[in-house]
Amino acid sequence: MVFNSLIFIFCFLPITWILTRIVPTTFLKNLVLFIFSLLFYSWNDPFYVLLLLISIAWNYLTGLELEKETGKTRKIVFWSAIAFNLFILGAFKYTNFLLGIFGLEGFDFALPVGLSFFTFSAISYLADVYKNDVPAQKNPLSLGLYIAFFGKISSGPIAFYRDMEPQFQNHPMNFTLFCEGLILFTKGLIKKALFADSFALVFSSLATNTSMAGAWLYALSYMMQIYFDFSGYSDMAIGVSNMFGFKLKINFDHPYSAKSIQDFWRRWHISLSTWFRDYVYIPLGGNRHDYVRNILIVWFLTGLWHGANWTFILWGLYYGGLILLEKFVLSAYLDKLPMAIRRIYTFVLVLFGWVFFFSDSILSAFGTFGHMFNFMNICDSQALFVLVGHIPLFVLGFLLTGELFDKVEQFCFQKGFRYDKIVYTSLYLIGFLISVAFVVGSTYQSFLYFAF
Amino acid sequence: MRIGLRVSKAVILIVLIVLMAVVFSGPKESRETFETVLSKTQEGLDLSSMPGQDNQKIREIFGLDPESFSAIAYFKIDDVMQANEYMLVQFNDKSQSKAFEDAVQKRIDEQINLYEGYAPDEVQLLDDAIIDVQANYALYVVDDQAAQIHEQFLSSL
Numbered sequence: 234m235v236f237n238s239l240i241f242i243f244c245f246l247p248i249t250w251i252l253t254r255i256v257p258t259t260f261l262k263n264l265v266l267f268i269f270s271l272l273f274y275s276w277n278d279p280f281y282v283l284l285l286l287i288s289i290a291w292n293y294l295t296g297l298e299l300e301k302e303t304g305k306t307r308k309i310v311f312w313s314a315i316a317f318n319l320f321i322l323g324a325f326k327y328t329n330f331l332l333g334i335f336g337l338e339g340f341d342f343a344l345p346v347g348l349s350f351f352t353f354s355a356i357s358y359l360a361d362v363y364k365n366d367v368p369a370q371k372n373p374l375s376l377g378l379y380i381a382f383f384g385k386i387s388s389g390p391i392a393f394y395r396d397m398e399p400q401f402q403n404h405p406m407n408f409t410l411f412c413e414g415l416i417l418f419t420k421g422l423i424k425k426a427l428f429a430d431s432f433a434l435v436f437s438s439l440a441t442n443t444s445m446a447g448a449w450l451y452a453l454s455y456m457m458q459i460y461f462d463f464s465g466y467s468d469m470a471i472g473v474s475n476m477f478g479f480k481l482k483i484n485f486d487h488p489y490s491a492k493s494i495q496d497f498w499r500r501w502h503i504s505l506s507t508w509f510r511d512y513v514y515i516p517l518g519g520n521r522h523d524y525v526r527n528i529l530i531v532w533f534l535t536g537l538w539h540g541a542n543w544t545f546i547l548w549g550l551y552y553g554g555l556i557l558l559e560k561f562v563l564s565a566y567l568d569k570l571p572m573a574i575r576r577i578y579t580f581v582l583v584l585f586g587w588v589f590f591f592s593d594s595i596l597s598a599f600g601t602f603g604h605m606f607n608f609m610n611i612c613d614s615q616a617l618f619v620l621v622g623h624i625p626l627f628v629l630g631f632l633l634t635g636e637l638f639d640k641v642e643q644f645c646f647q648k649g650f651r652y653d654k655i656v657y658t659s660l661y662l663i664g665f666l667i668s669v670a671f672v673v674g675s676t677y678q679s680f681l682y683f684a685f
Numbered sequence: 686m687r688i689g690l691r692v693s694k695a696v697i698l699i700v701l702i703v704l705m706a707v708v709f710s711g712p713k714e715s716r717e718t719f720e721t722v723l724s725k726t727q728e729g730l731d732l733s734s735m736p737g738q739d740n741q742k743i744r745e746i747f748g749l750d751p752e753s754f755s756a757i758a759y760f761k762i763d764d765v766m767q768a769n770e771y772m773l774v775q776f777n778d779k780s781q782s783k784a785f786e787d788a789v790q791k792r793i794d795e796q797i798n799l800y801e802g803y804a805p806d807e808v809q810l811l812d813d814a815i816i817d818v819q820a821n822y823a824l825y826v827v828d829d830q831a832a833q834i835h836e837q838f839l840s841s842l
Binding site: 280283284287290291294295297298301302317321324325328329336338339340341342343344437440 | 819
C-alpha cells in the first residue's frame with residue numbers, strides 16, 4: 234500500500250487512527266498499530282510479511298542475548314546478528330547483481346518493499362543496545378512496532394532506536410500534534426501528486442531527446458522529481474507518525490539551497506547520512522585516522538545501499554570524491570565565493586550526480602552527459618515545446634525547493650495577520666483536494682525510493 | 686534462558702532458510718535478448734497472417750504503456766472476424782507481470798464477449814489462450830498453433 238492511494242487516505246489511515254484513539258492504553262494502541270502495520274506491509278505481497286516477522290523476532294532475541302552476555306561472547310552475538318541482517322539484505326537485494334557480474338542467470342523474485350529501511354532500523358537497535366546507549370527492549374511489541382511501523386517502513390525516514398525508544402511507553406495523540414501531522418501529510422501529498430508526478434512526465438517525455446537543451450531539461454526534471462517524490466514521502470511519513478503521537482526528525486532541509494556538497498548531504502536524506510555517520514563512519518575511525526579510506530567506504534556503501542547497479546556505486550563514489558575534493562582543495566576557495574555562486578556550484582554538481590543515479594548503465598549516463606554538452610545540437614522543437622509548456626512547473630518547482638515558501642509561511646504567522654489560520658487551512662484544503670483529484674485521475678505513480 | 690534464546694534463534698534461522706528456498710526456487714531470469722527470444726519463439730512457424738502492431742495499438746487494446754516494459758512486441762491478425770494474436774514482453778522487474786496478466790485477461794474476456802454467439806471457433810481459441818509468465822519474460826497467445834509457440838517460447842529462454 235502507498236500513502237498516495239485512495240484506499241490509504243480514505244480507509245486505512247482513518248480506520249487505524251480511530252481504532253488507535255478508541256483503545257484506552259498505550260499497549261493496546263501499540264498492538265493496533267502493529268497489526269495494521271503488518272496489514273499495510275502485506276497489502277501487495279503478503280509473503281514477505283514473514284521476512285519482516287523473522288527480522289523482528291531475530292533482533293528481539295539478540296537484544297535480550299546482548300544484555301545477558303559479556304566479553305567475547307557478547308561481541309560474537311552482536312556481529313553474528315549484524316551478519317544475519319546483512320545476509321537478508323544481501324541475498325534479496327544483491328544476489329542478481331552479483332550473478333550478473335559473472336554472466337549468470339538471476340533469480341525471479343520481487344525485492345521486499347522497504348527491506349533496506351527496516352534492516353537499517355534493526356541494525357540501529359542492535360548497535361544502540363551493544364554500545365549500552367539503551368537497554369534491550371523487553372516488550373516484543375515495542376520492537377515490532379519500531380521496525381514495522383507503517384508510517385516509515387516503506388521508505389523511511391530511518392528512525393533511530395534511541396530516539397524512538399522513549400516514545401513506545403508514551404505517545405499521546407494530542408490535537409496539536411495531530412494537526413501538525415495532517416498539514417505535513419497534505420504538504421507531502423501535494424509535493425508528490427502535483428509536482429513529482431508532473432516532473433516525472435517531463436522526464437519520461439525527454440528520454441530520447443538528444444539536444445543539449447533537452448538533455449539539461451531531462452536531468453533537471455529528474456532532479457526536481459526525486460526531490461518532490463522523496464521529500465514528499467518523508468513529509469507524509471512524518472505527518473502520519475505525528476498523527477499517532479510519534480515524533481520523527483526531519484529528513485530534508487532544502488537540499489538544493491546547499492552551499493557545498495557536504496552541506497547538501499546535511500540536508501538530503503538526513504536520516505541515512507546520520508545512520509552512516511553513526512554506525513559506519515565513526516566506528517571506522519571518523520576523521521581521526523584513515524579519513525580518506527573511511528570517506529570512500531561510507532560513500533561506496535551509500536551508493537550500494539541505493540541499489541544493485543554500478544551506476545549507484547559510481548554515484549556514491551562521485552560524492553565521496555567531491556567531499557574529499559572540497560575538504561582538501563576547494564574549501565579555501567569556496568569560503569571566499571559569494572553565496573549565490575556556491576549554491577550554483579552545488580546545484581550543478583548535484584544535477585550531474587542525478588545523471589548517474591537515474592541512468593540504467595554507466596554508458597547511458599555518459600551518453601546523457603554527451604548530450605548535455607552537445608554543442609552541435611543546442612535545441613530542437615521537442616525540447617522547446619516541453620520547456621515552453623512547463624515553464625510554470627519549473628519556476629514553481631525551483632521556488633518550492635528553496636526556503637522562500639517556508640519564510641513566507643513563517644512571516645505570515647509571526648505577523649499574525651487577520652484570518653491567517655483560515656487562509657492557511659483553506660490553502661492546504663484546496664491543495665489536498667487537487668492532489669486527490671490527481672490521484673483519482675490515475676496520473677499518480679509509485680514512490681521512487683520504494684525501489685531501494 | 687541463554688539456551689532458550691539460542692534455540693529460538695536457531696528455529697528462526699531454519700524458518701529463514703525455508704523461506705529463502707521457496708523464494709529462490711522460482712524460475713530464473715533469462716539473459717537472452719528480446720530479439721533472440723522472439724525469433725526463436727517464431728522459428729519455423731507460419732505466422733505471416735499476424736503482422737506486428739505498433740505501440741499505439743498496444744495502448745488502445747490492452748491499456749498497457751509499452752514504454753514501461755524493457756521490450757514488447759504484439760502481433761495480430763488483420764481480420765476482425767478472427768481472434769488470432771500473440772504478444773511477447775520482457776519485464777523491467779517482476780512487479781510488472783501482474784499488470785500484464787490483468788490486461789491480457791481483460792482482453793480475453795472482452796474478446797469472448799464479442800465472439801460469443803456467432804463465432805464459436807474463436808471462442809474456443811480464446812478459451813485455449815496461453816498466458817505464461819516466466820520470470821522476466823511473458824507470452825500471450827491466441828492461435829491454433831498456441832501450444833507450439835508456447836513450447837518454443839519456453840525453450841528460447
